[in-house]
Amino acid sequence: MPALIDFILAGQRVEKHAPWPRAVATPRTWSFAIEQLVEGHWSLLGLWGEPITVHMALLDENAKDIGVVSLECRDGRYPSVGRLHAPALRLERAAADLFGLLPQGAPDTRPWLDHGHWGVSYPLATRVRTSAPTASPYPFLPTEGESLHQIPVGPVHAGIIEPGHFRFTASGETVVRLEERLGYTHKGIEGLMAGSDIDRAGKLAGRISGDSTVAYSLAFARAVEAALGIQVPSRAVWLRALMAELERLANHLGDIGAICNDAAFAIMHAHCGALRERVLRASDAAFGHRLVRDLIVPGGVASELGEEGARAVRSVIAEIRQRFPHLIELYDNTASLQDRTVGTGRLNVQLARQYAAGGYVGRASGRDFDARRSPGYSPYDELNFEIAVLKEGDVNARVWIRIREVEQSLSLIEQILERLPGGPIRVDLAAADGPREGMALVEGFRGDILAWLRIGKGGLVERCHLRDPSWFQWPLLEAAIEGNIVADFPLCNKSFNCSYSGHDL
Secondary structure (H helix, E strand, C coil): CCCHHHHHHCCEECCCEECCCEEECCHHHHHHHHHHHHCCCCEEEEEEEECCEEEEEEEECCCCEEEEEEEECCCCEEECCCCCCHHHHHHHHHHHHHHCCEEECCCCCCCCCCCCCCCEECCCCCCCEECCCCCCCCCCCCCCCCCCEEEEECCCCCCCCCCCEEEEEEECCEEEEEEEECCCCCCCHHHHHCCCEHHHHHHHHCCCCHHHHHHHHHHHHHHHHHHHCCCCCHHHHHHHHHHHHHHHHHHHHHHHHHHHHHCCCHHHHHHHHHHHHHHHHHHHHHHCCCCCCCCEECCEECCCCCHHHHHHHHHHHHHHHHHHHHHHHHHHCCHHHHHHHCCCCCCCHHHHHHCCCCHHHHHCCCCCCCCHHHHHCCCHHHCCCCCCCCCCCCHHHHHHHHHHHHHHHHHHHHHHHHHCCCCCCECCCCCCCCCEEEEEEEECCCCEEEEEEEECHHHEEEEEEEECCHHHHHHHHHHHHCCCEHHHHHHHHHHHCCCHHHHHC
C-alpha cells in the first residue's frame, strides 16, 4: 500500500504549493484515495470546492504525511466521497451549496448552508444563478417506530448563544436519534476573502470563530507564509505560541466551569469563570486586546510584549497554579456531579478515529493527535509538553482532557516566557510572482484548524478555505447523545462545545 506522499508525488503535481504537495487526480486515483479513507489508512482533513474543481486534504497519520488531491469537475459533478466515507457528507453538501458541485452517488443531497434566503444559488460558482426566495421546511429524516415522538429545539435558544436547530427523536426520555440543522450563521467568509488583499483576508480569518481568533489568525498567517516562502522572526514565532496558549487556557477554563454549570454545579462555573476573566485581562495587559484579535499577521505579530505585560501573565499563571488544584479536587470529589458526567455521552473510539476527531473530543476517545506535535510547528518542537489521551469517551473524559491541557498550557506559558528570544517581531511580505498556494494545520483549543489558500498576482487572495474542527465534531455529538436522556443533552453539547460560527463560515 503506497504511502500518501508517494501517492501524491506520483500524480500530476501542482507547482508552487507548500509546504505539502498537491496533485491533480484522475477519476481512478480519486476513487483510490476514497478507498484508503474507507479502509482507515488515511484520514480526511478537509474537502472544499472551486468553480470547476473539488479538493480533498488527506492525512497519513502513520507516516505523518499530508497531501491534497484535486479533481476537475468540468460538468459540475464528481464521485462522492461521502457515499463510502461519512465524514465527507456535510463538506460535500456545503460545496454543492456554494459552487454547485454535485457529488454523484451521495446518500444525502439536502442543502446544508443554503437555507433559501440568499436570493442566489451557488454564489461562489463561475456563473451565479439568481433565484427567488425558496425557503421551505427542512426535510428532517422521518420518524418511524412505535411510541416515538419528536422534540424540536432551536434555532433560537434560551441564552446568548449562536443559533442551531436540534431535532430529537425520543422514546419516553431516551434519545433514539438526534439530527442537527446548522448554517444559520453563514457569513460568506470565503466569498469575502476572494479578491481581498492579505491584510483584509487575515482580519476576516480572525473573525470566523471569535473564541479561536488566535488559532485562525495563526493558521491563515502560516498558510500565507508557506505560499510566499516567508521566514518569520524567532521572537514572533514564540510570541504567537504565547498568544495561542493564553487563548487555549482561557477557553478550557471557561468550558470546565460551563460543563459543571449544566450539571447544576454553579460554584465551579463561578470560580472557573473568574480565572478565565483573569486570563483575558492578562492578555489585554500583555498585547492590548482581551482576545488578542488582529495581532497575529502574516510575517510575524503586530504587538510587542513588554515587561509589564510579561508580569501580568506570570501573575495570572501563579494564581491559577494556586487555585486550580482545589477546583479539580472539588470536581472529582463531588458525587452528584460525577453522577452526571461519568458514563454520559460516550463517543466510541472507532467513530472518533473514523471522523479524525480533533482536540478534547478525539483525545477523550483514544485518538492521540495534536497538530502541535504532528505534523508539528515551531516553537513546540523546542518545548516540553504532554498530550493527555483517554478512552472512556464520556463527558467526564472530555472534562479531564481539558484539565490536563490547562496544566500543560500553564507549563508551556512559563517555558515560553523563560526562553523568549529577542529580535524583530515582523518582516515584510514578498510579492507573489504568479499564483502560489499554501497550507497550514494549527492546533486550536477545539482541535486542528486547516487553512488552504491561493495568492495571485498583486498579492490578492484568489481563494481561501478554512476548516474548523467542528465540521467533524458536530456529527459525533449526534452519535454521543443516543441512548442518553433528553435532559443530558445540554451537558453533552457543552462537553463538545462545537462552534456554530466556525462551522457555518
